[in-house]
Amino acid sequence: MRRRFLVDTLATLALLAGARGAATAQPTAPTRLPDPVAPPPARPADGVHPTDGVRRPAADAPAPPPAPAPPPFEPPAPAPPLGAVGGDALDPDASAGTIAATLGLAFGPVITVDDIVVSGNRTTSARVIERALPVARGDVLRTGDPRLTQARWKLLALGYFRDVTIGLRKSRQRGHVVLAVDVDERGTVALNRLWFGTSAVVPWWLGADLADRNFGGTGVGVAGALAYASGGPVAGARAQWAGELRLAAPNLGGTRWGAHATVTGQRGSEAVRVSGPAGSADPIDLAAFDYKRVGVRAGPSLALTALTALTGEVRVERLDARTASITSRTLPDGTVAPLDLGVRPGDSRVVAVAVGLIRDTRPDPALPHAGARLELSAEMGTSGLGGSYDFAVLLGRYDRFWPVARRHAVGLRVAGGVVLGDAPRFDRLHVADVDRMLPPRVLGLTTAVTPPLRVLSGQRADALYGELGGNVLGEYVYQWWRRPARIYGGDLFVAAGLWTLTATDRFGAAEHPVGSALPIDVIVDAGLRIDTEIGVFEFSISNALGRVPR
């Protein structure tokens, strides 16, 4: 034991000495190691020299010392071909993780996991941690089994811990071990969104969405959002508020099944154009109607794979709209056209079922340079279940990034949706959903009627809501910096694309050109994304434009 301690101590000192040596780039004396990969010693330095311009004779080169190579206890096996690990291996900036996963061996002694001991968890229940582990008590496996390698990452994937250390300890019998898990918890409260701004119709609005991903250490996510918008100069307008409470248990009983539920409430005041030219944001051309929404949505989720999840949802919502005062719109030529507000006057109900699919393979969602995110959602509302609206909403989004060179990547972002049938106004596509240069809705509240910028369209787009819409953007990303702490990284990006939205609340469509009913226009954006210790931020031109009252 003493000899072993001495050897290890000396090796540690050698490590530290080696670190200093590297800093000065001193050559190290080559030592012949028992590496069967290495070919037999060559005649050194006969033909290969440092480029100091001096041709060195062979004798100048250090000769490899005769090193006793311990014989391998297994004969060499053929190495997997390079193609087995993919072309990524050739990219100096690509992760070597795929190589490690491909070439990794399930070798080592066979062990039995007698117990799992968790330490360091101040708030998170040990049961939550054990359920997330890919191994359990009684499992028999080799110490090189990928499940043990993955255990640390499975725990980190919960998002509850700053760091996780896993090790094996001897148990009572030979071959039996205790899996020791030490976690370092981190704050799990997140500010998901922050809304603020001003517009011609709403003097100011403010809102926030807060979440705790590990409420009370139970592994259940609890989130709440609240927003308030002041009343404005529009006739009939009043102050608006909206709130919601969300619960999510992603892994019920350690299974791939989860559940989520959301309770929502809203007291809104929706401004619509009742006179004036197309796209007018002048309060004198607008009138507002009041509405209330109270609803519940809940359903299961299923993790199909580590990166793919399927969700289901049932939604029941009560809607009370006071629309009696707004029935028509007076056009600039004096024509009076009926208005489709997309909501039943008085009380109505929305009963709908929905399914969704999310697959996200981006290694870094904050600063993506590779991978893809696919999100599909389908919702169907029906009077057959007691609702007042028969409709279907299909939404899709696909983001894909390709690294094209060191620090450079290009991306494609496509998003779109279609609304079929008689969908409530609030379930239709909003123009700010597809044109990111407009102020977005705030928890479903409309706080601006800002018309989109006209670049391609000859006429100002008029519609706030539509049934068919989407956008497509090409994006170029430049990796400005990466570092291991505090401000992890920053990317500059430039994006350009097109958006469209077919308007269903258009009036007298026959009198208006196609450009008004189906506006197609450009989106341009540029900015900086920053991934930091305290969160992810994006500063962009579109975001700034969306906050400028127009």
Added chain:
Amino acid sequence: MGRPRLGLAAAVVATALAVAAPVRVAADDRPVVRTMTFAERGVAILVTTDVTNLFDSAAYARLDDGLPTTVVVRLWVYPRAGKRPVAFQLLHRQLIYDLWDEVYEVALTGPDGRRQYRVKYRAEALKLMTSIDHLAIAAAADLPYDDQFVLAVVAELNPVSAETLAEVRRWLSDGTGGGLDRGGSFFGSFVSVFVNLKIPEADRVLRLRSQPFFRPRPAP
């Protein structure tokens, strides 16, 4: 108009502050220049060096934790003034400490195949994991006489696959869960403030670059 201007100004100031420091640290990715020993044997160019600096004292101590330790080393030969590698080599090394027999099992995979060793001491195991001894890195014929080349080495300790990284970071993009703000969360980009743990692609990464070398034309 006052509020948006204030917000815009705050954003500009925050951006400026945020990017001021990183410009300085961008150079951290640059490889360390290391003098390596090159040799020519038959038709191959060989290199001798090591990646011992990949292990700090904590990583060295963790060799005893009974779980696998993996080192992936990739080596590229570049023309001194070029960006296109002319040769590539890959090494994969794995170590496991046998708690009961108190020996280190080391599996080395390289161009000559895969071999496994059992050694008694941690220092020996470390040496097996980090030494690169007379490794064939290029065919001599691929390196024309008198042209100058450099060897770039990237060694990674316990690298993580892209899929695992995606899984670990998935919670970042979980969004708001699709309540009232369905449109905003579905179409929009996310901006969140939270205590953010950055998962590195490997426990440690060592980037080395050799001194330039060349093959002198043989004497007639």
